[in-house]
Amino acid sequence: MGKREDAWREKLQLMTSYERIHWEHGELVAGIDEAGRGPLAGPVVAACVIMPCDDLILGIDDSKKVSEKRREALYDIILKKAVGYSISVVDNRVIDEVNILNATRKAFENALRGLEIRPQHVYTDAMAIETDIPYTPLIKGDAKVYTIAAASIVAKVTRDRIMREYDKQYPEYLFAKHKGYGTKAHYDAIRTYGILDIHRKTFLRKLIQND
Template identity: 80%
Template sequence: MGKREELWQQKLQSMTVYERPYWERGELVAGIDEAGRGPLAGPVVAACVVMDPRDLILGIDDSKKISEKRREAFYDIILEKAVDCSVYIVDNKVIDEINILNAARQAFEKALAGLKVQPAHIYTDAMDIDTDIPYTPLIKGDAKVYTIAAASIVAKVTRDRIMREYDKKYPGYLFAKHKGYGTKEHYAAIRSYGILDIHRRTFLRKFLQND
């Protein structure tokens, strides 16, 4: 075993501590996470995944800690090996109507509702949800829990692909580069070309007032 694989094995052991008591009883565990809470444009996307404890994936980690290329590769592997996976997208108009926290919570709950199997327990990345299934919200859960980390990758890749499509539609805004986040380039594009129908107007109030 190489050094890198050895480190991945150690990481996998530490990241499956929460799930193992359930897996040892033959029970399923779901993880839920979102991508896109902070950007100025585009949707918030949540993914809920139930992973197979008999076929664990080496190298899974918080989506923010791995490269875009590796996220894309893991996305396909996760979908292939997951017992179940559900994704839900809440667009910018709903975010403006009910605020980003409520929109993210809605995405979590709808993603969970989309599962075909019912897990014995759910781990969320610091989100309280309305469900009859026992769940545990964990701060920085995507860096601690294997199933949340897998969900973070699915959510991030799904959202990034949406933003790359927007980049083709609105090439001057560089969405493929910044994914809708509030970079200097993004603000410069808004000043030059205006606000789009995919922008979150509630996120741009101060910008509009100061501009």
């Protein structure tokens, strides 16, 4: 565990460099990220978290770089230690109505508005939002900023749990395995069993047209 822990501590030092600018002035910092922009089915989920400056969590990273088992463990730790957090779920119907970019922005803004505590600064993963709070959008922010990475884990675990529930309703679609992404197995299931109410019709236009 020694070398891994040392690597985590080094990573943590790098990933909190943005927050420390604000923490040194006693400011609260929020991070926002999403999960589920690309799938063919299910919602897009955004999480907004404010983490304490004096109780950092080892192992926080971009959710895509963390195993599912570790994400689940970190999710509980993040929510337990967070100064504040909020989760927003925007379903496939809204995605079809306003497009995925606007639906994701809506999820970001709803998550921020859902906080019970107002931060002094917000970092987002490359998303421009409408807010009166000073904020900084950063490309690949989930790999650079501790609070965005924490938000990415919360969003990812929340969405994965939603998709596992859908898997119980529609086991033939294998949602627990691919989480709604466009895998061969998912496309094969759609062709065999049809399009569900939870599918994003705008993501399946070619398939619908061919039928």
